[in-house]
Amino acid sequence: MESIGLFETSVSNYAGVQKDVTAKKINNAERVSPNNPYLNKYIRFSDGTICFVTSRGVAKPFSNAKDIEAVYGNLGCPSKDAVVDIDMDWTTEFITGATIPTTPSLIVGTPMVGGTSCLYSGKNVFVSETDSTSKSNYVGCYKATDSMSDNSTVVDSLNQCFVYGADKGNKFSAAWRTEDGRIGCSSAANKDELISGGDATITYVPVALWSSNTSGGGNNAQITSSGQLLVQNASGDIVWTSPNAPDASCSNGGNISNVEATYGGNCNADSKYSVETGNATDAVDSKINSMMDNNSGIFDYTISISNAEFGDPAKGCNKSFDINYMCGNAPYVQHVDESEGKSIILSCAKEVASCNFALILDNSRQLQLAKVGKDDGERAVVWSPDTTATLASHPSIDTPWVAANGKLGQNMLRSGQTLFSGEWIGSPTGNIRLVMQPDGNLVLYTYDRRDGCVKLSEGDDRIIGDSTDTAAVYARPFSGNAEDLGRVAYIDADLKAKEYPADMLSTGTPYIVYPNTDSSGNDLSASAESDIAACASKCSDNGDCGGYVWDSTTKTCYLKKSGVYPKSQRTARKDATLGIKTPSIKSSSNCGMPPVNIDSVYYGSYEKGGTMSPDGTCHAKLVSSEDRRALQEKQAAINSAGSSIGVDINDAHRAYLNQSSAVDARQNKLNYRLDKYNMAGETNANSKPVVIEQFQNLTVEDLYGINSELGLYASSENSLYMALAAISAGLIVIAYNMRVKK
Numbered sequence: 001m002e003s004i005g006l007f008e009t010s011v012s013n014y015a016g017v018q019k020d021v022t023a024k025k026i027n028n029a030e031r032v033s034p035n036n037p038y039l040n041k042y043i044r045f046s047d048g049t050i051c052f053v054t055s056r057g058v059a060k061p062f063s064n065a066k067d068i069e070a071v072y073g074n075l076g077c078p079s080k081d082a083v084v085d086i087d088m089d090w091t092t093e094f095i096t097g098a099t100i101p102t103t104p105s106l107i108v109g110t111p112m113v114g115g116t117s118c119l120y121s122g123k124n125v126f127v128s129e130t131d132s133t134s135k136s137n138y139v140g141c142y143k144a145t146d147s148m149s150d151n152s153t154v155v156d157s158l159n160q161c162f163v164y165g166a167d168k169g170n171k172f173s174a175a176w177r178t179e180d181g182r183i184g185c186s187s188a189a190n191k192d193e194l195i196s197g198g199d200a201t202i203t204y205v206p207v208a209l210w211s212s213n214t215s216g217g218g219n220n221a222q223i224t225s226s227g228q229l230l231v232q233n234a235s236g237d238i239v240w241t242s243p244n245a246p247d248a249s250c251s252n253g254g255n256i257s258n259v260e261a262t263y264g265g266n267c268n269a270d271s272k273y274s275v276e277t278g279n280a281t282d283a284v285d286s287k288i289n290s291m292m293d294n295n296s297g298i299f300d301y302t303i304s305i306s307n308a309e310f311g312d313p314a315k316g317c318n319k320s321f322d323i324n325y326m327c328g329n330a331p332y333v334q335h336v337d338e339s340e341g342k343s344i345i346l347s348c349a350k351e352v353a354s355c356n357f358a359l360i361l362d363n364s365r366q367l368q369l370a371k372v373g374k375d376d377g378e379r380a381v382v383w384s385p386d387t388t389a390t391l392a393s394h395p396s397i398d399t400p401w402v403a404a405n406g407k408l409g410q411n412m413l414r415s416g417q418t419l420f421s422g423e424w425i426g427s428p429t430g431n432i433r434l435v436m437q438p439d440g441n442l443v444l445y446t447y448d449r450r451d452g453c454v455k456l457s458e459g460d461d462r463i464i465g466d467s468t469d470t471a472a473v474y475a476r477p478f479s480g481n482a483e484d485l486g487r488v489a490y491i492d493a494d495l496k497a498k499e500y501p502a503d504m505l506s507t508g509t510p511y512i513v514y515p516n517t518d519s520s521g522n523d524l525s526a527s528a529e530s531d532i533a534a535c536a537s538k539c540s541d542n543g544d545c546g547g548y549v550w551d552s553t554t555k556t557c558y559l560k561k562s563g564v565y566p567k568s569q570r571t572a573r574k575d576a577t578l579g580i581k582t583p584s585i586k587s588s589s590n591c592g593m594p595p596v597n598i599d600s601v602y603y604g605s606y607e608k609g610g611t612m613s614p615d616g617t618c619h620a621k622l623v624s625s626e627d628r629r630a631l632q633e634k635q636a637a638i639n640s641a642g643s644s645i646g647v648d649i650n651d652a653h654r655a656y657l658n659q660s661s662a663v664d665a666r667q668n669k670l671n672y673r674l675d676k677y678n679m680a681g682e683t684n685a686n687s688k689p690v691v692i693e694q695f696q697n698l699t700v701e702d703l704y705g706i707n708s709e710l711g712l713y714a715s716s717e718n719s720l721y722m723a724l725a726a727i728s729a730g731l732i733v734i735a736y737n738m739r740v741k742k
Helices: 002-031 065-071 146-150 158-167 248-254 265-269 281-294 349-354 388-392 532-540 600-605 625-659 664-676 690-697 700-713 718-741
Strands: 041-044 050-053 058-061 083-085 106-108 123-129 137-143 152-155 172-177 183-188 202-211 220-223 229-232 238-241 256-263 300-304 321-327 330-336 343-347 357-361 367-372 379-383 412-414 424-426 432-436 442-451 453-457 460-465 470-475 488-491 496-499 505-518 523-528 547-551 556-560 571-585 596-599 607-611
Touching: 123 571, 123 600, 137 460, 146 152, 146 183, 152 158, 152 571, 158 172, 158 183, 202 388, 220 357, 220 412, 248 256, 248 321, 248 349, 256 281, 281 300, 321 343, 321 349, 330 343, 357 424, 357 432, 453 470, 505 532, 532 547, 532 556, 532 571, 596 600
Parallel strands: 041 083, 058 106, 123 596, 172 460, 496 607
Antiparallel strands: 041 050, 050 058, 123 488, 137 470, 152 183, 172 183, 172 470, 202 442, 220 229, 229 238, 256 321, 300 343, 321 330, 357 367, 357 412, 367 379, 424 432, 432 442, 453 460, 460 470, 488 496, 505 571, 523 556, 547 556, 547 571
């Protein structure tokens, strides 16, 4: 009968689809199994094509060598050694979504882009840090600048310094040891902002040997012509003088002074003349001053004598010229008879040469104010501060403050020369330096040498500035993006980030804890609690609480609203602990797994794949919806064929009943067996066709009994007998096959 053939075909088709689905189910399970040898590794095809295989069995091909190098070993990706060779070529059939016939098979994903993280495929993620994973590379040790201190905070770990720089979007950080042993921290987007102070790998700690103990902006220091060192203020008032007395022989530096000149004084011998004494003084002074202005190194002054120079004080008289003057404190007198048209030389060169004073810094680390000879080799010390005791405990070292780099490029300050604010002179090797400081104090320094930056601690070789004067500068390869803080997303099998909208998120536990950290504002309440656990518990009991700040010093618990970090800024604060609730996912599908905490560097590396929806799925089912529909269609076909067979048998049964009424015992036995395979097209609670289940309940003896009984009672109708016999034979074959499959 046709119904039997249709039924056999339907069962065969169902078995074939079920076999394919089972194979796919097994392959899908093996694809994402930890035993899959390709997961989280690179696979290399025979033609050289390389793919990265995600933890969900998606093979993402690289488009170029640059992208490959940018992925190797970065952001959680394996090194270049983690390669599995595949004995097949990459073909044009391997488009996105296609299956690669490996064992287990893999799915072709979109191209792998350089800089993409290889982690967290198939997981939810929460961006709780800006950049907590990048390695900060040491740039160097530099002198502290004003911009560092103006843009600084104090933290308790070097990592915390890097994190706070990342929160501001800055790639460069500077760190130094504070006076209380904590860590000063500054950051900048531009490296030059942190290194402009210059190299401080080796630093020189100043040790004061002597000072004038003066103050006031605008002070200057100079050597007088009489051999004294003095400090005067901006108004010209002397505020300090070296204790040595001025050299009397060097009044006015040995130069000419106290001039008195008379032209024609001899004419007063004649009563008709009245020549004033000193009548040529002003003219001679003017001449000397003019010569000094034009050439300060000349101390021989030639004076021409004539009526044109001085006027004619006694007409008709043959006039003489008389002059008295001082060179230092040495008096000189000259007389010239009949002087008209003559000249005289007034020389103080000898005295000036003997009044050469200098403040000298030599390599013996002595500061000496001395009267020196013409070649500076002869030296008569007139004053030198006693620095012996201090020098004894500080060995001499060479520094960059050598004489050649100081004012005038020499190791001395001569008479008439001045050190203004910020200027200095040094010894030839720089082992001492005299500085006119901006604060108005004149100070003599020697130096101790030390490393500007040192190891952070025993066991931690990272570098930190050794004082507030130096800073260790670091650079990170990534800066992160603070705008991504607080985002929650699902990273799909193809490493695409799909963000959850706010209406799919709620807060829960556990807490993410940040030691030595505060988040100001967003306060719900403040209360005294016994410990941090009690504070966290109080937040957990409050549905409006997004986090807490625990002050261990005051034992105060501050509950925070949902706007707490990472939605707002965090700051460093000793003895404070910030705790924030971890987001949870509100989803009716399989997306509710707790998120993994990551930073914005990782999050920013993923290609964005849209927004998650409440009915979206995260893990593909082992049996696809298409395969489920195919199985359902085949089951429906079996049900339909089974119903047809049931109709045919019931028709035959009725014919049999109409032809014989004398065989009640046989009929009852037949009815009993027919009840066992009543095929009305019903299904059981498991949606499995009843016809299949009932065939499996029949024994071979039942089926042969039906055949015998039908033959006995229908012998008078050969055609009916043949039909029923065919049905019986078919049922025997089907039932036998079903029992074998069972």
